[in-house]
Amino acid sequence: MYLFAFRSGVYLYSPPVYLNHDHDVALSFRVSPGVTIPLPPNLSTSVDYVPKDAIIHVPATSGEVSNSHAKACYYHVKFAMALEVERVSVLLGYTTSDYDLYGGSRNMIVEGQKIELPRKKQAGTFFIGLTYDF
DSSP states (O other), rough: OOSSSEEEOEEEOOEEEOOOOOEEEEEEEOOOOEEEEEEEESSSEEEEOOTTOOSOOOOOOEEEOOOOOOOOEEEEEEEEEEEEETTEEEEEEEEEEOOTTTTTTTOHHHHHHHOOOOOSSOOOEEEEEEEEOO
């Protein structure tokens, strides 16, 4: 897993569609394309080697393994529908991304074998949000 990720994006708003004559309740749509940059992209960790026939789990030796060739930038796109009541907005949305949670560790090799970690090509998340405009 990555230790930290910088996430930036641009918010694009549709014009509001007013739902009443007072213009204080509206429906709008939002989209936010952006990038996620994990820091550091390649992780390293220490590995303790314990003999298979050991009665007590005591490491015989330890070593350092590191990742290489990790992807340095991922994309994400957020889509949301917002119900705006005066200065408060309630959002219902979906985010899609190619962000790989295990990308910083995926190419580590321990004792000649690559670590097998779960992989997904796309990640999707539904969200509910509440905002207040100052």
